[in-house]
Amino acid sequence: xxxxxxxxxxxxxxxxxxxxxxxxxxxxxxxxxxxxxxxxxxxxxxxxxxxxxxxxxxxxxxxxxxxxxxxxxxxxxxxxxxxxxxxxxxxxxxxxxxxxxxxxxxxxxxx
Amino acid sequence: xxxxxxxxxxxxxxxxxxxxxxxxxxxxxxxxxxxxxxxxxxxxxxxxxxxxxxxxxxxxxxxxxxxxxxxxxxxxxxxxxxxxxxxxxxxxxxxxxxxxxxxxxxxxxxx
DNA sequence: TTAACATATATTGTGTAACATAATATGATG
DNA sequence: CATCATATTATGTTACACAATATATGTTAA
Numbered sequence: 001x002x003x004x005x006x007x008x009x010x011x012x013x014x015x016x017x018x019x020x021x022x023x024x025x026x027x028x029x030x031x032x033x034x035x036x037x038x039x040x041x042x043x044x045x046x047x048x049x050x051x052x053x054x055x056x057x058x059x060x061x062x063x064x065x066x067x068x069x070x071x072x073x074x075x076x077x078x079x080x081x082x083x084x085x086x087x088x089x090x091x092x093x094x095x096x097x098x099x100x101x102x103x104x105x106x107x108x109x110x111x
Numbered sequence: 112x113x114x115x116x117x118x119x120x121x122x123x124x125x126x127x128x129x130x131x132x133x134x135x136x137x138x139x140x141x142x143x144x145x146x147x148x149x150x151x152x153x154x155x156x157x158x159x160x161x162x163x164x165x166x167x168x169x170x171x172x173x174x175x176x177x178x179x180x181x182x183x184x185x186x187x188x189x190x191x192x193x194x195x196x197x198x199x200x201x202x203x204x205x206x207x208x209x210x211x212x213x214x215x216x217x218x219x220x221x222x
Numbered sequence: 223t224t225a226a227c228a229t230a231t232a233t234t235g236t237g238t239a240a241c242a243t244a245a246t247a248t249g250a251t252g
Numbered sequence: 253c254a255t256c257a258t259a260t261t262a263t264g265t266t267a268c269a270c271a272a273t274a275t276a277t278g279t280t281a282a
Contacts, residue, residue: 008115016214103127137258
């Protein structure tokens with residue numbers, strides 16, 4: 001999948017994962033990898049900065065958890081603002097969809 | 112509409128306009144403006160470089176036409192490659208849609 | 223057992239490309 | 253002259269890709 005097309009959408013996909021349960025970065029990476037299959041590969045170097053941005057903006061909150069190995073690792077939990085962001089992204093998505101309908105015809109979205 | 116979300120999609124919207132009929136840059140601008148309503152404002156400084164890119168990649172072809180005023184102006188026509196690009200973008204769109212379904216649930220796209 | 227290696231986890235730096243914004247230029251027109 | 257139609261160019265912001273690095277732990281092979 002063309003990387004440009006993900007711009008702006010990617011964070012919401014992450015939020016979608018975190019909405020189910022809190023996860024630490026590396027686990028998010030694997031989760032995305034396994035679900036997104038070949039369509040969506042996400043290297044750590046892409047994910048982590050993205051997580052920092054999301055936290056800086058208040059959409060997720062990090063906390064420390066103890067791995068089975070005893071090692072500390074940083075995990076992330078979605079916030080109310082994050083949930084709200086998912087919702088408002090849905091609105092944006094509809095706008096985008098309607099733009100495509102307008103410029104490329106009904107057939108674009110349906111079927 | 113959040114500008115990030117348009118990345119990669121914008122050129123296809125332009126191609127959608129040009130698929131109907133050839134237009135010169137400024138006219139494309141007005142066309143987009145009038146159809147895209149408030150959701151999509153497009154300054155010349157954004158449009159023209161975009162047109163150059165599209166031409167460089169062979170998706171549109173420019174030619175000179177004479178305005179009613181007698182002035183020469185550059186107009187653009189979509190190419191076969193451009194049409195093909197619209198089609199393949201539709202595929203990408205479906206992938207994106209399915210990613211959202213996967214990560215945010217069925218309800219994302221429908222309704 | 224120790225050395226080598228792999229895996230889990232996180233960080234950081236650098237590059238690319240799209241799009242935004244704004245400034246500028248020119249001819250036409252009222 | 254002011255405004256409109258039309259095009260160009262320069263500069264900035266930001267996301268995301270990619271690659272390199274760091275460290276702790278767990279596993280395998282000599």
